[in-house]
Amino acid sequence: MTASPPPVLPDERLATGIARLAVRYRGHFSPETIQRLIIDSYERLAEHARIRTHLVVLAEHLATERLDALAHVQGSPGxxxxxxxxxxxxxxxxxxxxxxxxxxxxxxxxxxxxxxxxxxxxxxxxxxxxxxxxxxxxxxxxxxxxxxxxxxxxxxxxxxxxxxxxxxxxxxxxxxxxxxxxxxxxxxxxxxxxxxxxxxxxxxxxxxxxx
Missing domain, CATH: 3.40.50.2300 (Response regulator)
Known part of the structure; x- marks a missing residue:
């Protein structure tokens, strides 16, 4: 079975943030999960919040908050x-x-x-x-x-x-x-x-x- 190609980044500058978060969350989340969340964060901010300025940086901040929350949920809630x-x-x-x-x-x-x-x-x-x-x-x-x-x-x-x-x-x-x-x-x-x-x-x- 042929593996699915990796998703296309909406902005190539997101690759730097993905690499940074992959190091930060090594052993907790796969690079694929991190890439999915940072792309989703970028698209949500662009579409729903209509943010344009510093969008790449803010997407990384939002993805970090979501990953921290997800780590808490998967760890010991409460x-x-x-x-x-x-x-x-x-x-x-x-x-x-x-x-x-x-x-x-x-x-x-x-x-x-x-x-x-x-x-x-x-x-x-x-x-x-x-x-x-x-x-x-x-x-x-x-x-x-x-x-x-x-x-x-x-x-x-x-x-x-x-x-x-x-x-x-x-x-x-x-x-x-x-x-x-x-x-x-x-x-x-x-x-x-x-x-x-x-x-x-x-x-x-x-x-x-x-x-």
């Missing part, structure tokens, strides 16, 4: 650091804000991520601005599509206005936070949304077992 996933429609405002605020608060003691059911092309500039005011850096953040791996790896999934679009995985804790969408809102309103989101995060942290 062990290690708690994993929290924030989901909204565009991953440009609410979920980015909540993930950044929680990551800032827990200082590496949780794995925090965010995604969108219909991701936008870029994070809302006003969201980045109000987070900077609070001492939270959003420089490297970009809207990411929701993928099965990150949902399955999460211990807690927090939805923020994405309705029924988020898949349900048995055994996960699901919360829905009624947070106003900051898109197009004046900066004073976005500051209020930031502070309200931080209050939700305080409640979440208070509800978790002490470590």
């Amino acid at each position: 062990s290690g650091l708690p994993r929290v996933l924030f989901v909204c429609s565009h991953n440009a405002g609410r979920s980015q804000m909540a993930a950044a605020l929680l990551a800032h608060r827990v200082n590496g003691n949780m794995v925090v991520s965010s995604a969108g059911t219909h991701p936008a092309a870029a994070v809302e500039p006003v969201v980045a601005q109000v987070l900077t005011e609070a001492g939270v850096d959003l420089t490297d953040a970009f809207p990411k599509p929701l993928t099965d791996e990150v949902v399955q790896a999460a211990d807690i999934v927090i939805t923020m206005g994405c309705g029924d679009a988020c898949p349900i995985v048995p055994g996960r804790r699901y919360l829905d936070w009624p947070v106003t969408d900051p898109e197009g809102a004046p900066i004073a309103v976005v500051r209020s949304i930031r502070d309200g989101t931080d209050a939700h995060i305080t409640q979440l942290l208070d509800s978790l077992p002490s470590t």
Whole structure:
């Protein structure tokens, strides 16, 4: 039986990222799995998030997050650091804000991520601005599509206005936070949304077992 030819790369520059991830995940994932995920990440960002700038670099970042989540799922789910996933429609405002605020608060003691059911092309500039005011850096953040791996790896999934679009995985804790969408809102309103989101995060942290 003739072996199937390898998939054609949508951008030849992806080969560098594939090689880099193959070294990083040697012994965990095959080069074929890595290539499939990085191509899929590239295509999702190009089609669904409509991202064009730095697409090759962002595809590698997204593939890395997915591979880490997949490694967790295939290893020992429920062990290690708690994993929290924030989901909204565009991953440009609410979920980015909540993930950044929680990551800032827990200082590496949780794995925090965010995604969108219909991701936008870029994070809302006003969201980045109000987070900077609070001492939270959003420089490297970009809207990411929701993928099965990150949902399955999460211990807690927090939805923020994405309705029924988020898949349900048995055994996960699901919360829905009624947070106003900051898109197009004046900066004073976005500051209020930031502070309200931080209050939700305080409640979440208070509800978790002490470590």
